[in-house]
Amino acid sequence: MNHGPHTLIVGAGAIGLLTALNLAEQGERVTLLDRQLAGREASWAGGGIVSPLYPWRYSAAVTALAHWSQDFYPRLGDELFVRTGLDPQVHVTGLYWLDLDDEAEALAWARREQRPLSAVSLEATYRQVPALAPGFERAIYMADVANVRNPRLVKSLKAALALLPNVTLREHCEVRGFLRNGDAVGGVDTAEGPLRADRVVLAAGAWSGQLLATLGLALPVEPVKGQMILYRCAEDFLSRMVLARGRYAIPRRDGHILVGSTLEHAGFDKTPTDEALHSLVASAEALLPALAKAERVGHWAGLRPGAPDGIPFIGPVGRHPGLWLNCGHYRNGLVLAPASCQLFTDLVAGRTPIIDPAPYAPDARLQVSPGPVS
Incomplete structure (x- = not known):
């Protein structure tokens, strides 16, 4: 029944789920593995702004992925809603940046990139x-x-995969390492035993570096903790996203307001802290004073997959045939997911890619790990 190649994807966040959907739609048999429930790490914890917070501060490599994804997101949301009946709620509100120190640079970037960013009056x-x-x-x-x-995006992607006969999702299936035949990678070792495939894709977010280290490779991806708070407000309380002094407020369609986020290097500790809570509440009330009287309904933390300059790793690992990467998106995994996964699929299929793949190629950026291979 399933005659296409078999791909194992390690990590079922937004990147892994969308990679699986793209590959399955071109006829591949896909097995998706996650150490816990699908989409419960950074893909669930983030804010979901479909833009880098300060897009003009990023490299051309991030900008290229971001532009493609931003233009594609409304279509993706509509298609997933039609397929599954679960609306990811791609909500076009616009975004205000307030009192920027580098406003001139932002406006120059917008002119150069032909993006609709402009100065507006305070009135x-x-x-x-x-x-x-x-x-x-x-x-x-x-x-x-x-x-x-984003939690609804993950649910919708998961539901779309459940409709496909050539996709298997295995949750609570921890991957410990890779199966090798010489240098080639032909599967993974899991807590439930070995699983073999024609191709293995590493899309494990903040945990990707740990897994690649088992092959003696140093992937510069590390966990970077971020904490958020959530308020319940009237549906008309906030019509636009706003960002000032590094903190942002995001309105959902039903009136919930997300405020974030912190940036902490705390290893794999995801414990929400009182210190961060107090800082986020102070920022929220300084930005939108009425939140002081609003009901606060959530406070959580997640781990971003921090990578140098925020540039993800997308493509094959040359020294280990059969191993591919789609990871290291740092603060912009949800922003960049559609473009990253389309670029990945183009490379797998041998098609002309949507953008130049060179900046994301793993081989130029991976190093041999100084530690022993476990």
Whole structure:
């Protein structure tokens, strides 16, 4: 029944799920593995802004992926909703940046990249966002920025995969290492035993570096903790996303307001802290004072897969035939997922890729680990 190649994907976050969907749709048999429930790490914990927080501060490599994904997201949301009946809620609100130190650079970037970012008056800003705290002096606005309700995106992707006969999802299946035939990788070793495949894709987020170290390779991806809080407000409380002093507020369609986030190097510790909570509450109330009287309904932490300059690793690992990477998206996994997974699928299929794959190629950026191979 399933005659295509068999691909094992390690990690069932947004990147792994969408990679699986793309490969399955071109006829491959896909087995998706996750150490816990699908999509319960960074893909669940993040805010879901479909833009880097400060897009002009990133390299051309990140910008290329971000632009493609931003333009594609509404279509992806619609297609998943039609297929599954689960709406990822790709919500186009626009985004205000307030009192930026590098506003001139941001506007120059927008002109160069032909993105709809422009300076706006404070009067117009306060008309659109009356809940905004007084005292801000400058604002710039990008009208087409959306946010996606990431837990619902994950549920929708998972439901779409469940409809496909050539996809198997195995949750609570921890991968311990790789099966090798010489240098070639032909499967993975799991807590439930070995699993073999024609191709193995590492999409394990913050845990990707640990797994690749078992092959003696140093992947510069490390966990970077981020904490968020959630408020319940009236549906018309906030109509636009707003960002100031490194913190942002994101409105969902039903009135929930996300405020984030912290940036902490704390290893694999995901424990929410009182210190972060107090800092986030202070930022929330400084940005939107009425939140002081709103019901706070959530506080959580997640681990981003931190990579140098935020540039993900996408493509084959030359010294280990059969092993591919799609990981290391740092703060922009949800933003970059559609483009990253389309680029990955183009490379697997041997098609002309949507963008130049060279900046993401693993071989130029991986190093041999100084430690012994376990």
